[in-house]
Amino acid sequence: MVVIRDGRCLGAGSCVSRVFTWPGALRIVLLLTVSCLGIPRRVAAEPARVRVASLSAAQASTSTEARRDLPKDEFARERKVLLGGGQASDSEVSVIVAKLVRSDEAKAHDLLSATLDAVPARASLAIGVEVLRALVREIGIDADAALRDEERARIERRFEYYESYVGRIVALCARQPGILTSGNSPRGDTTGHDPVAYRNLIRAFLMRLPDDVRRKALARTWQRAEDPSARIGIRLAGICDDPRLAPDLARLLAEPSSREAARLALADLTWRAKPFEDLADFESWWADHKDASSAELAVIAARAARELGKEHRAELRAERERLQAKLLERSRDLVGQFLSAPFPPWKRIGVVLDDPDLTEMRASLLDDFADGLIRRGAPTDAIRPTLGELGVLRDHLAEQFDQANDDERGALLAAWTMSSKWSGGTAAKEIVDRLLGFLAARGGPVSLERLFTLLEEFPEDRVREQVFAALSRPENASALASGIQCLRKLGLSERSSLVERGLDFFDAVVRDPQQTAKVRESALEALGEIGSSQLAALQRLEGLVAPPDDVEGAPLADNLRLTALQWAVLQGRVWLQRMGNDELKARASADLKFLFACLADASPRLRQESAKALSSYPGDVSRFTKEHVQELGRNIVGRLGRALANEAQLACARQELESLVRQAERTGLEDVALAQLVSSLTKWSRDETQRRELLVPLRPVYRQDLASLVKPDSASPGVLIEHARAFGDARLALEQVLVLRAPVLAAADTDFGDADADDSGLRKIAMQRANWVLDITDQRASGALAEDIEGFDEFLVSAQRGIAAVMAERPSGAVVLASTLLDRKASQAALELLERWWKTVGPRAPAALQGRARLATARASNDVGRPSETLTMLAGDERPEAKLLVAKAQRQSQELEAAETILVGMVEDPSLDPLIVEQARNVYLEVLLDGKKLDQAETLIAKWPTATGVLERDDRAKLEQRLASLRAGTGRTKNVDAAGQGAGPDKRPSR
Numbered sequence: 001m002v003v004i005r006d007g008r009c010l011g012a013g014s015c016v017s018r019v020f021t022w023p024g025a026l027r028i029v030l031l032l033t034v035s036c037l038g039i040p041r042r043v044a045a046e047p048a049r050v051r052v053a054s055l056s057a058a059q060a061s062t063s064t065e066a067r068r069d070l071p072k073d074e075f076a077r078e079r080k081v082l083l084g085g086g087q088a089s090d091s092e093v094s095v096i097v098a099k100l101v102r103s104d105e106a107k108a109h110d111l112l113s114a115t116l117d118a119v120p121a122r123a124s125l126a127i128g129v130e131v132l133r134a135l136v137r138e139i140g141i142d143a144d145a146a147l148r149d150e151e152r153a154r155i156e157r158r159f160e161y162y163e164s165y166v167g168r169i170v171a172l173c174a175r176q177p178g179i180l181t182s183g184n185s186p187r188g189d190t191t192g193h194d195p196v197a198y199r200n201l202i203r204a205f206l207m208r209l210p211d212d213v214r215r216k217a218l219a220r221t222w223q224r225a226e227d228p229s230a231r232i233g234i235r236l237a238g239i240c241d242d243p244r245l246a247p248d249l250a251r252l253l254a255e256p257s258s259r260e261a262a263r264l265a266l267a268d269l270t271w272r273a274k275p276f277e278d279l280a281d282f283e284s285w286w287a288d289h290k291d292a293s294s295a296e297l298a299v300i301a302a303r304a305a306r307e308l309g310k311e312h313r314a315e316l317r318a319e320r321e322r323l324q325a326k327l328l329e330r331s332r333d334l335v336g337q338f339l340s341a342p343f344p345p346w347k348r349i350g351v352v353l354d355d356p357d358l359t360e361m362r363a364s365l366l367d368d369f370a371d372g373l374i375r376r377g378a379p380t381d382a383i384r385p386t387l388g389e390l391g392v393l394r395d396h397l398a399e400q401f402d403q404a405n406d407d408e409r410g411a412l413l414a415a416w417t418m419s420s421k422w423s424g425g426t427a428a429k430e431i432v433d434r435l436l437g438f439l440a441a442r443g444g445p446v447s448l449e450r451l452f453t454l455l456e457e458f459p460e461d462r463v464r465e466q467v468f469a470a471l472s473r474p475e476n477a478s479a480l481a482s483g484i485q486c487l488r489k490l491g492l493s494e495r496s497s498l499v500e501r502g503l504d505f506f507d508a509v510v511r512d513p514q515q516t517a518k519v520r521e522s523a524l525e526a527l528g529e530i531g532s533s534q535l536a537a538l539q540r541l542e543g544l545v546a547p548p549d550d551v552e553g554a555p556l557a558d559n560l561r562l563t564a565l566q567w568a569v570l571q572g573r574v575w576l577q578r579m580g581n582d583e584l585k586a587r588a589s590a591d592l593k594f595l596f597a598c599l600a601d602a603s604p605r606l607r608q609e610s611a612k613a614l615s616s617y618p619g620d621v622s623r624f625t626k627e628h629v630q631e632l633g634r635n636i637v638g639r640l641g642r643a644l645a646n647e648a649q650l651a652c653a654r655q656e657l658e659s660l661v662r663q664a665e666r667t668g669l670e671d672v673a674l675a676q677l678v679s680s681l682t683k684w685s686r687d688e689t690q691r692r693e694l695l696v697p698l699r700p701v702y703r704q705d706l707a708s709l710v711k712p713d714s715a716s717p718g719v720l721i722e723h724a725r726a727f728g729d730a731r732l733a734l735e736q737v738l739v740l741r742a743p744v745l746a747a748a749d750t751d752f753g754d755a756d757a758d759d760s761g762l763r764k765i766a767m768q769r770a771n772w773v774l775d776i777t778d779q780r781a782s783g784a785l786a787e788d789i790e791g792f793d794e795f796l797v798s799a800q801r802g803i804a805a806v807m808a809e810r811p812s813g814a815v816v817l818a819s820t821l822l823d824r825k826a827s828q829a830a831l832e833l834l835e836r837w838w839k840t841v842g843p844r845a846p847a848a849l850q851g852r853a854r855l856a857t858a859r860a861s862n863d864v865g866r867p868s869e870t871l872t873m874l875a876g877d878e879r880p881e882a883k884l885l886v887a888k889a890q891r892q893s894q895e896l897e898a899a900e901t902i903l904v905g906m907v908e909d910p911s912l913d914p915l916i917v918e919q920a921r922n923v924y925l926e927v928l929l930d931g932k933k934l935d936q937a938e939t940l941i942a943k944w945p946t947a948t949g950v951l952e953r954d955d956r957a958k959l960e961q962r963l964a965s966l967r968a969g970t971g972r973t974k975n976v977d978a979a980g981q982g983a984g985p986d987k988r989p990s991r
Contacts, residue, residue, distance in 0.1 A: 075107070082115045084122040094130050101134040104154060109161040116168040120176065125198075128172065132201040133340070135165060139208040162209060166217035169202055173232045180235045200333040203239045214240065219248055222258065231261040238265025241294040246270060250282035269294070271301035273319055298323075328361050332368050339372035342382070346389035350396065353415070366411035373418040374457065387423055394419035394427065401445075410450045417454045432458050436466050448479035452486035459490045464498055468505060480515065484522045492530055499534055503527070507540050510560065524560060528567030532574050541568040542594050547601060558603050565598060565606055569613040576618055588618055588632060596639050599656075604649040611652065614640060615659035616666065633667030641676025645683050653694050654701065661705045671719065674709040677702065678723045678739075685730040703738060710742035717744050717765050724772060733776055737789055745769055746798045763805065770802025774813040793820050804833065811841040812849055818856045827863035834860060851879070858885045867892040880906065880916045887923055896931045903927065907944075918952040925959045934966055 078096045081088040088096070100108040112131055119128035139162055146155040173179050178195045179202070206214055218240075221233025234252065237245045246269050252262040253276060263275045266282065270289070276282045289297065305319045331352065338349050352358070353365055379387065397416040404412050420431035435458075438444035439451050448470075455463050464487070470476050471483040484506075492502045509515055509523035524544070530537040544564035548555030556564075572591050579587050595617070598610035614636050621629050640660040647653040657677070664673030681702065684690040710720060720742050727736035739745075748765045773796060779785050780792065789795065797820060803813045814837045821830035834857045842853060854877065858870040867889035874882045883902050890899035903924040907917060921944055928937040941960060946953060 075111070079111055082111065082123055082127060083118055084124075090126070093127060094134075097127070097130040097134045098137075101131075101138045104158065106161070109164070113165065113168050116165070116172050119172055125176075129198065129201065132169075132198070132205060133337075135162065136201060136204045136208060136337075137341075139205065143208065159210065159213060162205075163213050163217050165205070166209075166214075167221065169205070170221045170229050170232045170236065173202070173236065174229045180232070180239075196329065197333065197336070199239065200330070200337075202236065203241075204337070206236065206240050207242075211242065211244070214242065215245055215248070218245065222252065230258055234258060234261040234265045238268035241269070243269055243289075243292065243294055243297060246282070247286065250276065250279050250286070253277075253279050253282065269297075271297045273301065273305065324361070328364060331358055331361060331365060335365055335368050336372060339369070339376065343386055344383070344390075346386065346393050350393045353393075354396075363408050363411040366408070366415040370411070370414035370418040373422055379422050379424075390419055391423050391427070394423055410446045413446050413450065414454060417457070421457060428458075432460070432463065436463070439466055439470050442475060448476060449482040452479065452482040456486050456489035461493050461495060461498065464490055464493065464502075468498075468501055471505070480509070481519050481522055484509070484519065484526055488522075488526045488529060492534070499530075499536070502530065503534070503537055503540055506530075507544070510544060510564075511556065520560060521563065524563050524567070528563075528571065531567055531571035535575060538568060538571050538575060541565075541571070545594075545598060545606070558605050561603065562605050562609055565609050565613075568594065569609075573619050577620060577623070581623070584623060585628065588624075588628075591617070592632070592635060599639060599643050604652050607643070607647075607649070607652045608655045611640065611643070611656045611659045615662040617663070629667055630669070633663060633669050634672060636663050637667075637669050637672045637676060641673070641680060644676065645680040647694065648690070650694060650697055653698060657698065657702055657705060661708065664709065670709045670712050671715060674706075674715075674723065675719075677705065677709065678726055681732065681735060682726050682730040685732055703735070706735060706738045707741070710739055713744060715742060715744050717748050717762070720745055721765055721768055724769070728772060728775075733779060733785055734787060734789065736772065737776060737795065740769055740772060741795060741798070749799050749801045766799070766802035767805050768802075770799045770806050770813070771810065773799040774803065774806075774810050774816075777813070777816055793824060796820050797824065797826075800829075800833075804836070807837060808841055811837070811845045814841075815849060815853050815856060818853075818860070822856065822859055822863065827860050830856065831860035831864055855879075855881055855885065858882070858889070862888050862892065865892070880912050884916065884920055884923065887920070887927075891923065891927050891930065894930075896927050899927050900924070900931075914948070915952070918948065922952055922955045922959060925956075929959065929962055929966065932966075934963060937963055 078100065081093065081096060097112070100112050103109070115123050115127060115131055119125060142155050142158050142162075145151045176195075176198075179198045181195075206218075209217070218233055218237045221236075222230040224230055234249060237249055246266060249262050249265050249269070252258045255262075266272070266276055270285070271294075272285070276285070289300070292300065302323065305323070335349060335352055338344055338352075349369065353362065353369065358365060394416060397412055397419060401409065401412045401416055417431050417435065420427040435451060435455055438446060439448070439455070442448065452467070455467060467483060467486055467490070471480060471487075476483070487502065492499050506523045506527040510520050510527065512520070515523075527537055527540055527544075531541055541564045544556060545561050545568060572587075572594075576584070576587055576591065595610045595614055598606050599614070601607055601610070617636060618624065618632060624632075637660060640656050640663065644653060644656040644660060647656060660673050660676060664670050681695065684695040720739055724736050724739040724745075727733075727739060745765065748762045749769065751762055776785075776789070777792075777796060780789065796817060800817055800821075803810070803817050807814045814833055818830040818834050818837075821827070821833070834853060837853060838857070842850060845853070854873050858873045861867065861869040861873065862885060870885055870889035871893075874886050877883075877886075883906060887899040887902045887906075890896070890902070903920050906912060906920040907924055909917065912920075921940070925937050925940060928934075928940070937959075941956075941963065946956065
């Protein structure tokens, strides 16, 4: 049960440990400031306190009425929203979470628990923040409600719900370790999305639990020291400002797995600078401090730090800064929580801002207050009834402004300005008048930079005019950067005079060589942003890109010209999508004229950027006619091709090449791009510098592009043949191969008919292609190619009909093709080709070529199962390759003794090529196994070393398996390949 004593909620059950209140942050602030920072104490003066108890009375009075059962269909929708399956705005999520937290039903709290479990996998971090923030708010309201007897039973049940959330929070921190380990959040950040804000919400929730509930719930989390989540529970205990947790934590110093976490937690709880070594060290300290509160321990620590500083000033400063940072973090978090409440408690905010114990931190807190109002936006109608209290705070800030010191004056003006803007009406007008008066006086009591920042919040024409006037005065030159930033935030109105003034101003600043690079870049960014709404700004941007020779005065640096070009490209696309059909063509023409000029610029960076822009121009083509797109594409591809041919820089050439191909693929102009690429590559090949600096480095890229551009079925075979001729003339053999591999050229080899006997049409193309293929084959055989050609055999076979057609002029080509067909297991096709060759050109061929043809013919005859033809063809031929083929033919014909006679003389002949010897040994073993001479075969296998050739080594392994099978008496006589069955063909390629 919740115990109520003297009107306060103390604890649950029988454990009443301490008053359930907000942590005494301001007492800590006062004492630490007095003791550590050396501020004179006010004798006999009670330190100011900020008593943070619950949310506003309006919230408390309505919270009970808001609790009701949840309809099933509404509850299902809320579950879907929270667990990631539905769409909802941030405000709707806040309403859902607040309603569920206020509910007395277990299923509502089960859903919230599941939501915390789902962060961040299914539920966002922002939803987790909303749940924690709502819990902090409602637990304070319930603490107030517990004072009423009729609410006592319900509140006891709700505190059981709250206790159940502790384990969920521990699990969340285990999944997001940065919550407990990250440093301070950015100044004024109270959004709850950063780890520090998460940590502060968790601390606020834990501290609003009754003391015994909090201690019992946290202690459960570290019962199993080996559990990783135990360390999380320990760290959470450390941020609770509850020293009574310290003895339980100290016992964990004896556990190796939790010792370090316990030390950190104890340091936070006890404010002791030196970590505890062990339990005995803690007990010695605890005996003297067990009755001290967290605030008193902070005072003790501050005094100890002050004494320590007499001897160790550096350590004192570090400790002092740590304590200040900790106090500032909590104070800023307090202001942030107040401002994020549905109805901000303006009086409480004023108390915090005026707290004398926070004097040194006041400027930061005032800035946080102003930033919080900016982030929250304009006040809603629901908040307007509270603006009277804000007006009191605003007037108080105004009174303090004139008497403030220099360190606080800027922050006071920011807080005064934003509270006046929130108040609206006369107050807002008066503060603008005051700010403009300061601006006219060159800042008056505050810096110009601060004034410009505050004026950003008032987008009025009179503000814009005064900012322009201030920036035009030479004495304000030092604040030009912040003034330009102010104008960027204010934007330009629709008044033509202001627009023209703004364009002139930004253009002049960009061109002014006396300005810093930062100022010129900021002005250029402003001009670029205006370009989306003002066509004149786009024209100014294009003017800034103009070459130095065309510009009066000092030329712009390349980096500024490049930025202007990027903005012009971006905003040009925007205008292109806005214009009507009548203006579209003219706008596109102007764009291309500008980009083509940049493509020819002397600056490599501009050439590269303009080429990049042209790659996808004009972007969305849905508003263009097909003919217009084709016209634009032809212009772009043609200009990119000419730029590529004349390029001297590698990076530019790479981008121009990429853009050329991308634009062609977008517009279906692959043939045009291919012609431009061929022209560029052949030109580079003739120029030694371009060949070295462009052609060679870009080969991996442009070869892929070539292969892509020749693929379309719409490509003209005649045009491709001319491209291949150009590459051949330029001695670019591999590039020629890529063109000759084009699908339409490969199809020409298979599509022409035998009746097409004239030298025209497909037959002529196929024959020309075949001649070039054979030229490349000869270069490859002679080693003249710098690189090998991947898949060359397939390439050669793709020209087989053309090679057959030029057989009379190129007799060696048919023999090479036949050997390749044999290697590819196309033995029948090879034999037919060779038979035709013998009938037409063979008898007139040179003797050496006839010898190669005999070997190929014999091998093909063996493969197709015609060994007798091999024996006839090679009768009397004493070449080792011929003798090996004869032996294979004899084996197929079951002339085993004759085959053995030939092979016996070959297997031990040291004068033969080792590979021939290995092949002969394997054939010899096959002959022995066929003749069931197992012992002799086994002896030779043991005698001969393992073959070195891959095929021969595989054959040897299969022969050994066959021998083992025969030894086992299985009767299996399957050969190592298809040639092992009687007269079956030998499919292995001849070596």
